[in-house]
Amino acid sequence: MQFSVLKILCLVLTLTPMLACGGGESNVSQGNREGILHFGNGAEPQGLDPHVVTGIPESLIINALFEGLTVKNPYTLESESGVAQRWDISDDGMTITFHLNPQAKWSNGDPMTAEDYVWSWWRALNPAMGNQYGYMLYPLKNAEAFATGKIDDFSDVGVKAIDEHTLQVELNTPTPYFIQLMDHHSTFALHRPTIEKHGKATDRFTRWTREENIVSNGPFRLKSWQLNRRLSVEKSDTYWNRDKVQLNGIVFYPTENISSEERMFRVEQLHYTQTIPLEKIPVYRAMKDSPYANAPYLGTYYYLLNINKPPLDDLRVRQALSMAVDREKLNNTVLHGSNVPAFSITPPDTLGYQPPKVFSQNIEAAQELLAQAGYPNGQGWPGLELTYNTSESHLKIAVALQQMWKNALNIDITLANQEWKVYLDSVDQMNFQMARRGWIGDYVDPNNFLDLFLCDGGNNSTGFCDPVYDELIKRQAPQAISREERYALFNEAETRLMQQMPIIPIYTYTSNHLIHPSVKGLPPNLMDYINFRYIWLDKEQEAIE
Amino acid sequence: MWRFIGFRMLQAIPVLLVVITVTFFLIRLAPGGPFDSEKAVIPEVQAALEAQYRLNLTLFQQYASYLGDLSHGNLGPSFKYPGRSVNELIAAGFPVTAELAFYALLVALVIGGIAGVVASLKPNSVQDYIPMSVAMIGICMPSLLLGPILILIFGIYLDWLPVSGWNDSPGDKILPAVTLGSAYAAYIARLSRAGMLEVMSQDYIRTARAKGLPEWQVISRHALRGGMIPVIAFLGPAFAGLLSGSFVVETIFQIPGLGRFYVQAAFNRDYTMILGSTIFLATLIVFFNLLSDIVAAWMNPRLRDKLRAP
Numbered sequence: 001m002q003f004s005v006l007k008i009l010c011l012v013l014t015l016t017p018m019l020a021c022g023g024g025e026s027n028v029s030q031g032n033r034e035g036i037l038h039f040g041n042g043a044e045p046q047g048l049d050p051h052v053v054t055g056i057p058e059s060l061i062i063n064a065l066f067e068g069l070t071v072k073n074p075y076t077l078e079s080e081s082g083v084a085q086r087w088d089i090s091d092d093g094m095t096i097t098f099h100l101n102p103q104a105k106w107s108n109g110d111p112m113t114a115e116d117y118v119w120s121w122w123r124a125l126n127p128a129m130g131n132q133y134g135y136m137l138y139p140l141k142n143a144e145a146f147a148t149g150k151i152d153d154f155s156d157v158g159v160k161a162i163d164e165h166t167l168q169v170e171l172n173t174p175t176p177y178f179i180q181l182m183d184h185h186s187t188f189a190l191h192r193p194t195i196e197k198h199g200k201a202t203d204r205f206t207r208w209t210r211e212e213n214i215v216s217n218g219p220f221r222l223k224s225w226q227l228n229r230r231l232s233v234e235k236s237d238t239y240w241n242r243d244k245v246q247l248n249g250i251v252f253y254p255t256e257n258i259s260s261e262e263r264m265f266r267v268e269q270l271h272y273t274q275t276i277p278l279e280k281i282p283v284y285r286a287m288k289d290s291p292y293a294n295a296p297y298l299g300t301y302y303y304l305l306n307i308n309k310p311p312l313d314d315l316r317v318r319q320a321l322s323m324a325v326d327r328e329k330l331n332n333t334v335l336h337g338s339n340v341p342a343f344s345i346t347p348p349d350t351l352g353y354q355p356p357k358v359f360s361q362n363i364e365a366a367q368e369l370l371a372q373a374g375y376p377n378g379q380g381w382p383g384l385e386l387t388y389n390t391s392e393s394h395l396k397i398a399v400a401l402q403q404m405w406k407n408a409l410n411i412d413i414t415l416a417n418q419e420w421k422v423y424l425d426s427v428d429q430m431n432f433q434m435a436r437r438g439w440i441g442d443y444v445d446p447n448n449f450l451d452l453f454l455c456d457g458g459n460n461s462t463g464f465c466d467p468v469y470d471e472l473i474k475r476q477a478p479q480a481i482s483r484e485e486r487y488a489l490f491n492e493a494e495t496r497l498m499q500q501m502p503i504i505p506i507y508t509y510t511s512n513h514l515i516h517p518s519v520k521g522l523p524p525n526l527m528d529y530i531n532f533r534y535i536w537l538d539k540e541q542e543a544i545e
Numbered sequence: 546m547w548r549f550i551g552f553r554m555l556q557a558i559p560v561l562l563v564v565i566t567v568t569f570f571l572i573r574l575a576p577g578g579p580f581d582s583e584k585a586v587i588p589e590v591q592a593a594l595e596a597q598y599r600l601n602l603t604l605f606q607q608y609a610s611y612l613g614d615l616s617h618g619n620l621g622p623s624f625k626y627p628g629r630s631v632n633e634l635i636a637a638g639f640p641v642t643a644e645l646a647f648y649a650l651l652v653a654l655v656i657g658g659i660a661g662v663v664a665s666l667k668p669n670s671v672q673d674y675i676p677m678s679v680a681m682i683g684i685c686m687p688s689l690l691l692g693p694i695l696i697l698i699f700g701i702y703l704d705w706l707p708v709s710g711w712n713d714s715p716g717d718k719i720l721p722a723v724t725l726g727s728a729y730a731a732y733i734a735r736l737s738r739a740g741m742l743e744v745m746s747q748d749y750i751r752t753a754r755a756k757g758l759p760e761w762q763v764i765s766r767h768a769l770r771g772g773m774i775p776v777i778a779f780l781g782p783a784f785a786g787l788l789s790g791s792f793v794v795e796t797i798f799q800i801p802g803l804g805r806f807y808v809q810a811a812f813n814r815d816y817t818m819i820l821g822s823t824i825f826l827a828t829l830i831v832f833f834n835l836l837s838d839i840v841a842a843w844m845n846p847r848l849r850d851k852l853r854a855p
Binding site (some may be wrong): 044046047049052053054127128129130131132134135147148149203204205206207208209210226227228229253254255256257259260263264266267269419420421422423424425426428438458459 | 580797801
């Protein structure tokens with residue numbers, strides 16, 4: 001008897017504290033009152049060292065904690081003052097002088113100096129560091145040679161401190177997008193004494209980014225970092241532009257599971273979600289004052305074609321496949337109209353650049369091309385395998401395209417899904433016939449997409465190699481005097497690329513978020529770029545229903 | 546008794562060594578590595594990364610140096626989270642997972658135990674069929690489905706309980722514990738029903754009844770102890786299963802437990818993290834199996850005597 005009664009008593013006592021009722025004030029209404037933004041960040045940050053990390057969740061947090069020489073205006077994406085108050089570009093475009101804001105300080109009160117940048121770029125480019133984004137600084141004179149170990153002396157690299165607040169940079173060629181790169185975390189200055197206190201400068205494992213150690217220079221500073229739970233930042237009182245910072249803090253949640261994230265938004269635990277499950281789009285879109293924010297994004301979803309392997313070594317087959325895809329239908333059905341059909345690699349309107357449209361959907365022409373290639377109405381078709389990484393949305397798209405090709409050309413495509421790292425390996429080794437791929441721009445410039453397909457491009461993965469194309473991208477475009485001339489050269493190159501069709505462009509990405517109506521100063525833009533300094537919370541805003 | 550425990554612990558050593566060795570070499574066979582990413586990396590950077598993690602050594606050297614570190618209790622640095630050690634990640638995640646597993650087990654015992662006993666009292670009647678059918682549904686319904694359904698009902702429509710979090714707001718442990726515990730509740734219901742049915746036909750139960758004891762005393766004082774032996778034997782493996790199987794529930798409810806790290810580590814080819822958590826969980830499983838054997842022996846008089854005698 002005692003046995004079971006005692007046990008049940010124990011159970012009840014243990015369970016009672018858990019049973020205290022839920023409810024209470026939501027994060028959103030409490031946050032609106034206290035000026036705290038609750039931000040769905042997609043994943044646990046791998047780390048916070050700006051010279052180590054590579055992902056989007058990390059870059060969002062780092063943009064709150066640190067600030068580059070420049071920042072972007074979230075409305076226009078034009079560069080504006082960060083640590084650098086202003087900058088002068090020489091007439092030949094080869095030398096840039098940054099004038100640092102004398103008010104710029106580290107979060108421990110130390111002043112920021114030009115020397116901080118020289119040391120930090122030495123670290124970012126140091127071969128021992130293994131910085132995967134080191135190439136962001138390659139426009140600097142001799143930077144690539146230093147990063148690949150060809151020269152050892154960093155004083156040969158094109159960066160020097162003229163005085164405490166003046167930083168001079170020398171470039172290899174005129175690089176119009178160099179100013180933009182200054183807001184990428186791999187080019188940020190870091191606090192040397194802090195890093196050296198916790199280990200070797202180029203060591204990836206040190207504890208300098210922990211909440212008790214980190215020193216940063218951005219609008220916010222790290223308050224607490226609970227692994228896989230939340231990371232909180234609070235307004236910094238040493239930031240030079242602190243009067244313009246309107247939030248008192250941000251809480252970043254590692255919302256790995258997109259359905260859980262959406263549910264958290266629904267019960268007002270989050271102001272902002274990193275994404276939205278595809279099937280929820282119609283529901284949110286139909287709402288009055290919809291919190292669903294959908295905007296063009298600087299990225300392209302496409303299929304790589306391995307032009308070294310039959311049957312895709314035949315241009316006519318590649319063209320037939322691409323022309324038979326009904327991109328509008330795909331977008332309107334599978335993707336719930338959330339994206340934009342693509343006919344080229346560069347997203348439309350990339351800083352004013354419009355890609356050429358070399359082809360359009362044309363099933364008769366596709367059938368004709370396939371017949372010329374020796375497969376009339378699919379007869380004698382040797383089969384073709386499409387490789388994609390395991391994911392429900394990639395699968396849906398692949399199945400839709402498989403059916404379109406069957407209907408239009410009467411050919412069979414087999415689908416092969418691979419786990420992420422296996423898939424990366426297959427693409428890297430070009431061990432595929434046709435493979436899914438996406439590319440998100442690091443900076444707003446057509447060059448970021450077009451240099452993928454250079455003969456020696458590390459992410460080319462198609463076998464495409466055209467010396468004329470390389471000449472246009474590598475030699476002629478950088479020397480162009482005006483933006484119009486440069487874009488005309490890019491257009492010519494991209495036309496050559498799409499005539500050879502080493503890829504099947506499918507759609508241009510869009511960013512998809514749920515944003516609570518109380519969040520202001522978070523405009524949609526092509527880079528999905530957030531400048532936390534601009535954000536404020538409107539307390540008066542009614543909750544969504 | 547001590548000889549029995551000592552012998553079982555010695556047995557555990559070769560088991561763990563095999564686990565370590567097999568895991569170490571198996572993960573290296575998987576295509577792709579920890580530093581593969583969608584963006585190609587230049588060879589110099591790749592080499593620097595590998596050097597920082599000692600991947601430039603031969604596989605056997607890596608194995609030897611790993612075993613060396615392991616003997617000092619050092620599980621190495623994580624590949625995916627630079628600046629964090631595997632020890633630290635396990636120390637952060639395990640207490641949460643253990644707490645979740647503990648509550649889930651309580652839920653399972655209460656629901657499953659009651660259902661099983663109730664069903665066993667009148668076998669092959671409605672009182673038997675209803676709890677057992679529910680138990681069957683519990684086994685069949687994956688937490689992937691049950692979790693979101695519970696969230697929809699109690700978190701969103703009724704707004705009684707939080708939809709996610711752990712130790713953030715009162716009541717946020719209830720839904721995860723119920724979700725994780727329900728499948729085990731079903732097993733426990735079936736085990737306790739079977740155990741009780743067997744015990745109820747024993748002679749000593751007839752004796753107890755013959756003494757004129759009321760039926761509830763027969764059950765609670767005499768039958769339960771014997772009838773629960775299969776359940777006790779199941780608890781050790783169940784707790785280990787709950788610890789290593791909580792990944793789905795942790796993901797659905799945003800719980801910062803070890804399960805999420807473990808599964809993510811496999812996707813990321815985070816070699817040290819996969820190895821570290823596998824070794825850690827394997828040790829726990831061995832330990833809990835041992836524990837449940839000891840408890841079962843203690844609860845069963847015949848086995849207890851056997852162990853006492855040399």
